[in-house]
Amino acid sequence: MGDGVGTICGNCEHVSEYLLGVGMLYSSIDRVAHLLPKGAQRLIADIRSKQEITQVDYAHKLYECPSCDTTHPRFYLSFRYGENQMFQPDYRCGDCWGPLRVAQKDIFSYRCRKCGARQLRREFEICPWD
Ligand SMILES: [Zn+2]
Ligand SMILES: [Zn+2]
Numbered sequence: 001m002g003d004g005v006g007t008i009c010g011n012c013e014h015v016s017e018y019l020l021g022v023g024m025l026y027s028s029i030d031r032v033a034h035l036l037p038k039g040a041q042r043l044i045a046d047i048r049s050k051q052e053i054t055q056v057d058y059a060h061k062l063y064e065c066p067s068c069d070t071t072h073p074r075f076y077l078s079f080r081y082g083e084n085q086m087f088q089p090d091y092r093c094g095d096c097w098g099p100l101r102v103a104q105k106d107i108f109s110y111r112c113r114k115c116g117a118r119q120l121r122r123e124f125e126i127c128p129w130d
Contacts, residue, residue: 006123009112015123016113018073022059032058035075040089047087053079062107063100065093069111072100 006017033041047053061076070093078088091100095113103110108120 005107007107007120008123009115009117010119010121011117012112012115014112014114016071017123018060018062018071018107020060020062020073029053029056029058029077029079032075032077036077036089037091040077044087047081051081053081053087055080062103063091064103064105064110065096065098065100067098068093068096068113070095070113071103071107071110074100076102 003021004017004019006015008015029044033044036044056077056079058075058077061074063072063074063076064070065072072091072093074089074091076088078086080086092098093100108122109118110120111118112120
């Protein structure tokens with residue numbers, strides 16, 4: 001199941017919509033690999049050609065850029081391989097190129113990506129998808 005959430009900036013009215021969570025259409029890692037950056041796809045193919053992967057976890061998640069204080073939707077994927085090594089794709093902020101991490105705050109407490117104001121509020125409910 002996934003959830004949609006939309007934010008609107010109280011200052012510039014910039015709208016962002018996010019679909020978060022795991023959709024039913026993704027039943028295996030092969031179905032989700034194309035959602036990852038090309039470099040990560042190559043890395044995964046390489047790992048899987050040599051080793052067993054376990055504990056696969058994935059979902060559409062909200063990431064945050066700690067330096068811009070903005071949110072960025074990305075496809076999260078992690079799994080274990082080898083001697084307890086953990087794989088996760090590296091994502092970067094499209095604005096400042098800083099590393100992104102999984103968002104830790106309420107979506108409405110970040111800055112607007114367009115004008116930088118901290119005035120995000122809920123836009124409207126989007127129907128659950130999958
Ligand atoms: Zn704004
Ligand atoms: Zn940034």
